[in-house]
Amino acid sequence: MKIEETYIKDLVIVEPTVFGDERGYFFESYSKTKFDDLGINIEFVQDNQSFSKKGTLRGLHYQNPPFAQTKLVRVLEGEIIDVAVDLRKDSPTYGKAFSVLLSAENKKQLLVPQGFAHGFSVISETASVMYKCDQFYNKASEGGIKYDDPSLNIDWGMNLEEAIVSEKDQILPFIENCNSLF
Template identity: 70%
Template sequence: MTIQQTTIQDLVIINPTIFNDERGYFFEAYNQAKFQENGIRYKFIQDNQSFSTKGVIRGLHLQINPFAQAKLVRVLQGAILDVAVDLRKDSPTYGQHFSVILSADNKKQLMVPPGFAHGFSVLSETACVMYKVDQLYHKDSERGIKYNDATLAIDWQVNPDEVVVSEKDLILPGFNDIDWEF
């Protein structure tokens, strides 16, 4: 596996080494020793999985300290545009976002450290997304930013007429209205 640094410090793409043969393929999705060798030292304690249809946007979600979560995101079926927004006030990329297509075909993963809001849009007819977290869900620490915030101006690569967002996500504050930090 190779670790690819993105334009935002600490936000990395994991590219697995895939072994193909007549039976199919094999790859390591997670190897703690290899992650640690590359400076990724989270202790993952839970796996989460979601299934969504085309046009669904989930996010932008996060938990604040002391329950901020690192997330290792991958796609088991379909394709998504995975998005992370840097919310670390002391970061030179504060308020910037990064996006990457994760799919069952490319088998890439995005390592999202604490201090980022995270979300994704479904580009395929359906998508099954799995992600590891290093903290349990903590309702009182849950926060978010509205997906269509004008300041962030994220291109979710979904036709606006096809966007499906939960009621909960529709009432999230805009980026300029957040009152919490990392």
């Protein structure tokens, strides 16, 4: 297992070591020992899974402290553009977005720390996404940023006019008006 740093501090891509042969493949998607060895000391408490069809856009979501979540995101089937936005007001990359292609094929994972908004778009026919969280879901602490905030300039890999977006996500504020407590 190896870590690929991004240009945003603490936001990393995790690449598992994949063992393949004529039967298929095997890899550890998470190992507390290996994460600890890499300096990532997180205790995950909840797993979430979603299934979406092509054109679905979910996000950008976060939970405020004390229920802020670190997420380890991976794709079980299909492919997505995974996006994280730095909401840490004292960070030099505050308001910057990072995106990466996650797929069942490349097996990459994105570790999204507390202090970030997260979302993804489905660019394959369907996608199953799973993510581990280090904090339980708490409705009262949830917040979000509108996916098409022009200051973020996110390339979701699709025509946003055709995106399938929940009513809740369509009315989220732009980052300048969000209720982030980071």
